[in-house]
Amino acid sequence: MMQAQQQSARRTVARIEDRIHLGPDAQVDDKSLMFSPQNPALTDPFLVLVEDQFSEPGFEWHPHRGLETVTLVRDGVLEHGDSLGNSGTLTTGDVQWMTAGHGIIHRELAFRNERAHILQLWVNLPAEMKMVDSRYQDLLATGRPTIDRDGAHIDIVSGATGGLTGPALTHWPISGSVITLEPGRSLDHVLPGQDRAFFTVLAGSVSIAGRTVTEGQTAWSDPLPDADLSVIGLRTGDGDATSEVLTFSGPPIRQPVAMGGPMVMNTRAEIDQAFRDFHTGRFGTVPRQARLQYR
Numbered sequence: 001m002m003q004a005q006q007q008s009a010r011r012t013v014a015r016i017e018d019r020i021h022l023g024p025d026a027q028v029d030d031k032s033l034m035f036s037p038q039n040p041a042l043t044d045p046f047l048v049l050v051e052d053q054f055s056e057p058g059f060e061w062h063p064h065r066g067l068e069t070v071t072l073v074r075d076g077v078l079e080h081g082d083s084l085g086n087s088g089t090l091t092t093g094d095v096q097w098m099t100a101g102h103g104i105i106h107r108e109l110a111f112r113n114e115r116a117h118i119l120q121l122w123v124n125l126p127a128e129m130k131m132v133d134s135r136y137q138d139l140l141a142t143g144r145p146t147i148d149r150d151g152a153h154i155d156i157v158s159g160a161t162g163g164l165t166g167p168a169l170t171h172w173p174i175s176g177s178v179i180t181l182e183p184g185r186s187l188d189h190v191l192p193g194q195d196r197a198f199f200t201v202l203a204g205s206v207s208i209a210g211r212t213v214t215e216g217q218t219a220w221s222d223p224l225p226d227a228d229l230s231v232i233g234l235r236t237g238d239g240d241a242t243s244e245v246l247t248f249s250g251p252p253i254r255q256p257v258a259m260g261g262p263m264v265m266n267t268r269a270e271i272d273q274a275f276r277d278f279h280t281g282r283f284g285t286v287p288r289q290a291r292l293q294y295r
Contacts, residue, residue: 009193009227013209015042019051019216028054034119034200035218037259042220044252045172047122047264049200049218054116058109061286064100065274066130067264068123070157070168070176071096071108072246074202076115079292082106083284086136089292093141095157097168101125103274103283104134111292119202119246126253127266129171139167151185154178159249161190176248179234181206186235189247193227196220197249199234204243207235223252 020033034049047067051074071078073090080096081087083105090096098106110116125132139157145164147154154161158168159175166176175191181204191197199208200218209232213219224230236243257264260271277283 008190008229008231009224011197011209011221011224011230011232013211013213013219013232014222015220016211016213017218017220019218027057027059028052030054032216034216035198037122040124040257040259043198044196044254044257045124045174045250046196046198046248047124047257047259049119049121049198051119052117055110056113058113058116059107060109061105061107062262063103063105063274063278063283064098064262065103065265065277065283066270067100067125068171069096069098069100070121070123070248071098072119072121072178073116074119075117077111078116078118079109079111080106081287081289082134082136083287084134084136087289087292088138090138090140093155095139095141095144095168097137097139097158097170099132099135099171101130101132101134103277105278105283105286109291121248122264123172123174123248123250124253124257124264125171127255130265132171135169137168143167150187151182152187153180155180172250172253174248174250176246178202179245179247181234181236181243181245183236183239183241183243186233188231188233190229190231191249192251193224193230194251195230195249196223196252197232197247199232200246202244202246204239204241205237206243206245207233207237208245209233 156166157176158166
């Protein structure tokens with residue numbers, strides 16, 4: 001993880017996106033798009049990264065098909081439930097990896113209607129995997145492998161890093177980590193050459209491949225198809241505060257994308273069919289699960 005191999009190609013940053021602040025709406029107290037789904041070809045295989053802060057009502061029962069959602073709890077306690085019978089709470093640092101596949105109904109609420117602050121990433125699936133069985137994974141912060149070396153802390157969610165493998169089971173080869181860097185430190189982050197990668201700065205400021213990226217900004221690095229391995233340099237300046245970066249990478253799917261609210265398919269006809277299937281009960285019935293009891 002720390003040292004680039006000699007045959008690794010050096011990556012660059014293709015572009016930097018600013019966070020789009022949307023403010024409160026009927027479900028949340030505050031919402032921002034870290035990156036938007038306006039041009040899926042530029043972010044493939046990723047669709048959107050949204051930041052939500054909410055107390056109530058949050059996100060009551062709603063369906064998904066054709067994608068995976070990766071939810072990182074930044075603060076507070078997230079209460080969740082789904083039509084597979086899963087339910088529970090996740091707290092700061094915990095990750096939920098949900099495969100919607102052929103269809104799932106779930107909800108995301110603030111436990112006790114108090115406070116939840118989350119980041120949710122939508123990961124696309126190729127056509128041949130969109131109708132896989134639905135699946136739910138809790139990836140608790142206390143159970144994920146980490147690397148600590150030379151002022152860098154790498155919390156591995158998925159994929160292989162530095163000889164360790166994250167706990168997430170993925171249908172498409174996605175690698176993801178949360179990287180924390182102390183001031184005045186540098187890190188060579190190694191990833192597959194064919195991957196598209198993003199680096200969202202959650203705190204502080206980081207130089208990524210020589211480009212300064214500040215809190216709320218996302219840097220994108222495009223695939224290097226002729227390289228098996230690639231490396232990109234991260235460096236922090238002097239100061240007192242640590243910097244934190246969320247990074248995910250994966251090979252582009254390179255298929256048409258049709259998005260219809262919570263459904264992500266390849267054609268508009270498939271979106272229409274997804275909604276018909278949901279409304280005729282083919283996702284299962286909307287759960288009548290009670291809210292989790294206070295303890």
